[in-house]
Structure formats: C-alpha cells, structure tokens
Amino acid sequence: MPAGGRPLGPMAGNLPAVVARPLVQIQALGGRRIVALGLVALAFAAFFAFLIGRALETRYTLLYADLDLGASQEIVRRLEALGVPYRLGGAGDSVFVPSEEALRLRMSLAEEGLPGGGTxxxxxxxxxxxxxxxxxxxxxxxxxxxxxxxxxxxxxxxxxxxxxxxxxxxxxxxxxxxxxxxxxxxxxxxxxxxxxxxxxxxxxxxxxxxxxxxxxxxxxxxxxxxxxxxxxxxxDAADGLLMDEADDYKVSLEERLKRKVVTLLERTIGRGRVDAQVTALVDFDEVTTTQETYDPEGQVVRSTQTVEEQRDASEKAAKEGVSVANNLPAERNQQAGGGDASQEQTNRTEETVNYEVSRTVKNQLKRGGRIERLSVAVQVDGVYAPATDGTLAFQPRDAQELAQLETLVRTALGLDEERGDTVSILSRQFIAVEPEAAPEETLLDFSRADLLGLVEPAVLLVVSILTLLFGVRPLLRRLLPEQEKASLETVATTGSELSTLAGDAPPAALAAGDAPGAAGEQPEGMVLQNIEGRVHAALVQDVTGLIQSRPEDAVGVIRGWLLEG
Missing domain, CATH: 3.30.300.30 (ANL, C-terminal domain)
Structure with missing residues (x-):
C-alpha cells in the first residue's frame, strides 16, 4: 500500500480482473497479516509434505525375531554386505527389512545357514x-x-x-x-x-x-x-497324565448323570425349573485277581501201573563144621546128597493208579473307574397359585410328588442303597434371571487389522480439521473486520477527493440520478447506508473502477450521501 493509505487504483485498473482482484485483496491486508498468512501457508505445506513423505516412505517388515545377540550380529553383518537397509527392534533381537526384500532375504540367509540361533x-x-x-x-x-x-x-x-x-x-x-x-x-x-x-x-x-x-x-x-x-x-509324566485323565473322567461322569436327571424331570416340571448336582466317588485302582479251585468230586483216572513179583528160594541146613575137607568139591557133593533143606516162595503184586483232579484257574483284571458311591441333590421349582391380590404365590410341591420324583431319579441312575448311594430332592422357589441384552450389531464391523490401518489416516484428518478450526479460522476472523475498515476508509478518502475536484455541481441532480449518460449505463442503484457487515475487496475494486470511469457521477453520489448524513 502506498504512503498515505491510498489504494493503487490506476495500477489495479490497468491489470486484468483475474490478477487485479487478488492484488487488491492482498494489498488491503497489510504487512503483518501477509506475514501471518505466509507462516500459516508454510505450516500447511510442511504438514502435507509430511503426509506425502509418510505415504511414500519404505515399509519395513519383520525379518527375524527372538534372536540371540550372536545370531543378530551375523545377520546385520550380512545385510550390510548386501547393501540392504535394516532396522533393529526390541533389545536387538528383532531385525526389520523392506517389505519387498523380506522373502528373498529369508531364502538367501537360509542358504547360508543363518540365523544359526546359537545352537x-x-x-x-x-x-x-x-x-x-x-x-x-x-x-x-x-x-x-x-x-x-x-x-x-x-x-x-x-x-x-x-x-x-x-x-x-x-x-x-x-x-x-x-x-x-x-x-x-x-x-x-x-x-x-x-x-x-x-x-x-x-x-x-x-x-x-x-x-x-x-x-x-x-x-x-x-x-x-x-x-x-x-x-x-x-x-514319570504318565503318572500326572493318569491323574488328569481320572479327573476328566470323574467330571464327565458327573455331568452325564446330571444331564440325565435334568432331562428326565424337565419333561414333567418344565424347562429351566430343575437343577441337579451329582457327586461320584470313583475308584481308579486296578485289581488283578488269580483264583485256582479244585473239585474233589471230579476225579478222573489218568494212568494205572501194576507190578507183580514172584520169588522161590531153597537152602540146605549145614551139619558139619567148617573145615578144609568139607570145602573140597568131592566132599561137597557127598554132603549135598543127604541132610535137611529149606524152601521159600514169595508172591507180590503192586498197583499204582494216578487220578487227575478237576481244577479251575480264574484270572480277573478290574480296571479303574468303578463307581463306589453316588450322591445326588435335586431341587425343583414349586407350583404357583393365584393370590388374593392377583399375583402368583409360590407353593412347594407336596411330599407324595417329591417321593415319586425320588423314585424316578433312583431308577434312572441305578442307585444302590447297599453301596451307600443317597438322593435328596427339595422343592424351592427359583429366582427368574433376566437374560442379558445382546449387543447390537454395528455396520462398522471391522477387524483389528482394519482398525489399525485406519487409525493413522483418521488421526491425521482430525489434526487437519483442528488446525483449520482453531488456527486458520480465528486468524481470518481477526483479519476480515480490519480489512473491511480499511476498505471503507479508502472509499471515503476517494470520495472526499472527488468532491473537491467537482466544485459547485448541483447536488440535487446528482442525488436524483439525472447525470447525463446515467440511464441505461449505470447498474441498478443500491443504498450503501443500509449495507452492514463485511465489505469484500472485490466490491472495493468495483467501486474504484466506477469512480475512475465516472468521476462526475461519483462526486454527485458522495455529495448526496453527505447531505443525507
């Protein structure tokens, strides 16, 4: 703006309208405001440059994780030799490389035996x-x-x-x-x-x-x-494994028996009005029994052995003494012909009979998981009868009906009193539990990966909107009223100069619009004293052009304003 606060009207008139209007608008702002708007423009340029840089920067992906320091050092040394950019994450145990190079690098490093992993x-x-x-x-x-x-x-x-x-x-x-x-x-x-x-x-x-x-x-x-x-x-881990299997078997058995009781009673009492708990004492010991039984009545001859023995023996009694002559052969023959002799005859018969006795051998293996005792507790809802106030009053079921239900439970589960099984059935009032409202399904049913991908653009968009609302908009609000004031002062100054140059022209004729050439050329008139609010730079430019082209008419209009004011 020139010294004295006068606008560059002739300069603006000589330029095209497309160029003249922005120049006039910038000229009306002033030096400080132009600097402020320049700083805001630079900030926006830097912000959008940051967004473009983030969009065009190299994306890194994980190459290897959970590496020891030795393996990480070997991989980094190899990446530097290949000229591949990389980043380290965590405590140096993770290596990141550009996404388009990750697969090729894994294959190349695997061919070289990397990562070794320290093992x-x-x-x-x-x-x-x-x-x-x-x-x-x-x-x-x-x-x-x-x-x-x-x-x-x-x-x-x-x-x-x-x-x-x-x-x-x-x-x-x-x-x-x-x-x-x-x-x-x-x-x-x-x-x-x-x-x-x-x-x-x-x-x-x-x-x-x-x-x-x-x-x-x-x-x-x-x-x-x-x-x-x-x-x-x-x-042995099998010991703990067997214990876990035993617990699972016990829980499964109790749950199965419970469902059997609830399903049986709900058909007569109603769904959701029966509750039962079953406790089972289960023996998981394995017992091996070997039993051998003999039947004395079942004898069978297996073999028979008979031995017969017969013996004949004779002996002559000796009457002579023992001498050499008696022992000569001739003498012995003579003695054999005479004297007394003794004879012996023996018969023996022996029979052995072998009997096979009937024997029964029984080997029995009892696996674990035998039920030693069952304890069953059942509670059923009662009946509801109308009360005097119109509400439903709870009444417990009678003993006869409970006894019938107990008989059903005993029969269904096969309870044995000798084994010590017990069952207890009570009639109690159930408390109605209101179901929780299901969460409403939303249209924006994004996965976690989708949400993470939208976080960054959303944050940048919010920052941009906040910058426009709380940075640029307050600045424009401060600048526009001052711009309007400066434009009005420019118009007033120009009007005073024109009134000085016009001399003693009749004000009535100018005020009434009787100036020559006014009809058909001047656009529809408007009363400026009724305009309130902001005066834009384009309007100031139009007024300046009219003043330059029709100075006489402008002087008359300004004089009319002065007379009316």
Missing part, C-alpha cells in the same frame, strides 16, 4: 578333522550336537519359543559293577505362561529319553522360564 547341531562335524581330533573332543562334540538337535526339535513346537537341553552321560569305568544311569534337563522359554499341558510335557520327556541311549523318561527334568518345575526327575 550347534550335527553340522559341527562337517568341517571337523578326524585325524587331529582326540577321543575326548569327539565325545564332547557328539554331546553338543545331540543337545543342539534336541533343542531345535523341542523349539519347533508351537508353544515353545526356544529350548536348551543339558545331558549327563556318565562314562562307565572298567570293572564297575553298577551302571550309573544318564539324566537330562530341559529349559523351555514359552510363548505363553502355562502353555504346556501334561500331554505335551510327557511328549518332551519321551522325546529326550528316546534320543539318548539308556535314558529313562523318569530321568528327564523340565522347567520353564518362569521357574516353574513342569516335570521332576524320577517322576
């Missing part, structure tokens, strides 16, 4: 020198390889993040009678605390035991990163 397997023998390795070093490497392979296998489970295995394989000495059993310890880093059940713990125990010669599953100790002992050495 050594059987590849330790790939470059080993068989001639320069001692027996001790070979045994140590074999143990390391076995521990590493087991750790890799266990770490591939879905619930396990990483694993470490320690094996103790005692060396058998010469002339040692008792053999020391090997043992193993497994340390697990779980993805979720308590993420392993008994079956999975038992599977790990048997996996380690089957991989080490002479190792029993009871000799494997397992603990997690929270310090919880999952499996104790000397305890």
């Amino acid at each position: 050594v397997g059987y590849e330790i023998f790939d470059n080993a020198d068989p001639f320069g390795t001692t027996e001790f070093l070979s045994n140590v490497n074999l143990k390391r390889a076995l521990e590493g392979e087991l750790a890799r296998t266990i770490g591939s489970m879905r619930q396990v993040r990483s694993a470490r295995v320690h094996l103790v394989q005692p060396k058998r000495e010469l002339f040692q009678r008792e053999k020391t059993k090997p043992s193993a310890s497994v340390f697990l880093s779980l993805r979720v605390a308590g993420g392993l059940d008994r079956r999975e713990i038992g599977a790990i125990q048997h996996l380690v035991a089957s991989s080490v010669p002479g190792l029993d599953a009871k000799g494997v100790t397992i603990l997690d990163d929270a310090g919880d002992l999952l499996a104790r050495g000397g305890q």
Whole structure:
C-alpha cells in the first residue's frame, strides 16, 4: 500500500480482473497479516509434505525375531554386505527389512545357514578333522550336537519359543559293577505362561529319553522360564497324565448323570425349573485277581501201573563144621546128597493208579473307574397359585410328588442303597434371571487389522480439521473486520477527493440520478447506508473502477450521501 493509505487504483485498473482482484485483496491486508498468512501457508505445506513423505516412505517388515545377540550380529553383518537397509527392534533381537526384500532375504540367509540361533547341531562335524581330533573332543562334540538337535526339535513346537537341553552321560569305568544311569534337563522359554499341558510335557520327556541311549523318561527334568518345575526327575509324566485323565473322567461322569436327571424331570416340571448336582466317588485302582479251585468230586483216572513179583528160594541146613575137607568139591557133593533143606516162595503184586483232579484257574483284571458311591441333590421349582391380590404365590410341591420324583431319579441312575448311594430332592422357589441384552450389531464391523490401518489416516484428518478450526479460522476472523475498515476508509478518502475536484455541481441532480449518460449505463442503484457487515475487496475494486470511469457521477453520489448524513 502506498504512503498515505491510498489504494493503487490506476495500477489495479490497468491489470486484468483475474490478477487485479487478488492484488487488491492482498494489498488491503497489510504487512503483518501477509506475514501471518505466509507462516500459516508454510505450516500447511510442511504438514502435507509430511503426509506425502509418510505415504511414500519404505515399509519395513519383520525379518527375524527372538534372536540371540550372536545370531543378530551375523545377520546385520550380512545385510550390510548386501547393501540392504535394516532396522533393529526390541533389545536387538528383532531385525526389520523392506517389505519387498523380506522373502528373498529369508531364502538367501537360509542358504547360508543363518540365523544359526546359537545352537550347534550335527553340522559341527562337517568341517571337523578326524585325524587331529582326540577321543575326548569327539565325545564332547557328539554331546553338543545331540543337545543342539534336541533343542531345535523341542523349539519347533508351537508353544515353545526356544529350548536348551543339558545331558549327563556318565562314562562307565572298567570293572564297575553298577551302571550309573544318564539324566537330562530341559529349559523351555514359552510363548505363553502355562502353555504346556501334561500331554505335551510327557511328549518332551519321551522325546529326550528316546534320543539318548539308556535314558529313562523318569530321568528327564523340565522347567520353564518362569521357574516353574513342569516335570521332576524320577517322576514319570504318565503318572500326572493318569491323574488328569481320572479327573476328566470323574467330571464327565458327573455331568452325564446330571444331564440325565435334568432331562428326565424337565419333561414333567418344565424347562429351566430343575437343577441337579451329582457327586461320584470313583475308584481308579486296578485289581488283578488269580483264583485256582479244585473239585474233589471230579476225579478222573489218568494212568494205572501194576507190578507183580514172584520169588522161590531153597537152602540146605549145614551139619558139619567148617573145615578144609568139607570145602573140597568131592566132599561137597557127598554132603549135598543127604541132610535137611529149606524152601521159600514169595508172591507180590503192586498197583499204582494216578487220578487227575478237576481244577479251575480264574484270572480277573478290574480296571479303574468303578463307581463306589453316588450322591445326588435335586431341587425343583414349586407350583404357583393365584393370590388374593392377583399375583402368583409360590407353593412347594407336596411330599407324595417329591417321593415319586425320588423314585424316578433312583431308577434312572441305578442307585444302590447297599453301596451307600443317597438322593435328596427339595422343592424351592427359583429366582427368574433376566437374560442379558445382546449387543447390537454395528455396520462398522471391522477387524483389528482394519482398525489399525485406519487409525493413522483418521488421526491425521482430525489434526487437519483442528488446525483449520482453531488456527486458520480465528486468524481470518481477526483479519476480515480490519480489512473491511480499511476498505471503507479508502472509499471515503476517494470520495472526499472527488468532491473537491467537482466544485459547485448541483447536488440535487446528482442525488436524483439525472447525470447525463446515467440511464441505461449505470447498474441498478443500491443504498450503501443500509449495507452492514463485511465489505469484500472485490466490491472495493468495483467501486474504484466506477469512480475512475465516472468521476462526475461519483462526486454527485458522495455529495448526496453527505447531505443525507
């Protein structure tokens, strides 16, 4: 704006309307306001440049996570050699690379054996020198390889993040009678605390035991990163597994019997008006019985043995003394012809009969899960009769009906009084529970990934709107009234100058619009004194153009305003 506060009317008139109007508007703002608007424009330019940069920046995706520092260092060194940009996350255990390079890098690094994960397997023998390795070093490497392979296998489970295995394989000495059993310890880093059940713990125990010669599953100790002992050495996981199965069987049995009672009684009493609880005492001991029975009445001849013996013997009595002459053959023959003789005859018969006695052998194995006692508690809703006030009054069911229900329950469950089974049925008032109102379904049923993808644009949009509302709009409100004031002052100044130049022209003629050339050329008149509010820069430009083209008419109009005012 020139000195003296006068507008550049001639300059604006010589320019095209498209250029003149913005110049006039900017000229009417003033120096300070132009600087303020420039700063706002720069802020918006920087803000949108930030948005464009964020949209065009490289997207990074996770390459590897949960790495130890050694493996992370090897991967970073290899990425730097390949010239691939990367970012480290967490405590240095996560590596991020551009999304379009992730798959190719995984394949390339896997070909080079990365990441190693800090666990050594059987590849330790790939470059080993068989001639320069001692027996001790070979045994140590074999143990390391076995521990590493087991750790890799266990770490591939879905619930396990990483694993470490320690094996103790005692060396058998010469002339040692008792053999020391090997043992193993497994340390697990779980993805979720308590993420392993008994079956999975038992599977790990048997996996380690089957991989080490002479190792029993009871000799494997397992603990997690929270310090919880999952499996104790000397305890078989099957023991805990059997206990869990026993508990599950007991709960399933009680629930099945409960449903049977409720279903039976609801058909006569009504749905939702019967409640029952069943407690079962179950014996899970396994009993093996061997019984051998003999039947004395069932004898059968198996074999018969008969022995007959007959013996004849004779002997002559000796009358002479014992001498040499008596023992000569001639003398003995003479003596045999005479004298007394004795004879002996024996007959013996022996019979042996073998009998087979009837025998019964009975082997009986009673599995666990036998019901020793059942306790059943049932409560049923009563009946409701109209009261004097018109409401329904609760009345318990009579004893006869409850006895009939008890008979039904005993028969349905097969209760045995000799076994100690008990049943109790009561009639009590049920409290009606109002169902919870189901949540209304919304049209914006986005998934979590969709919501996360919309968060950033939504935040940027909100920031933009807040900047427009609380930054630009208050500034414009402060600038426009001052602009209007400056425009009115410009019009007044121009009018005073024109009135000075006009001299003594008749005001009445100008006020009445009788100036020559006014009819048909001047646009429809308007009373400026009735205009209130803001005067835009375009209107000021139009007024300036009219004053320059028709100075006489302008002077007459201004004089009319002065007379009316």
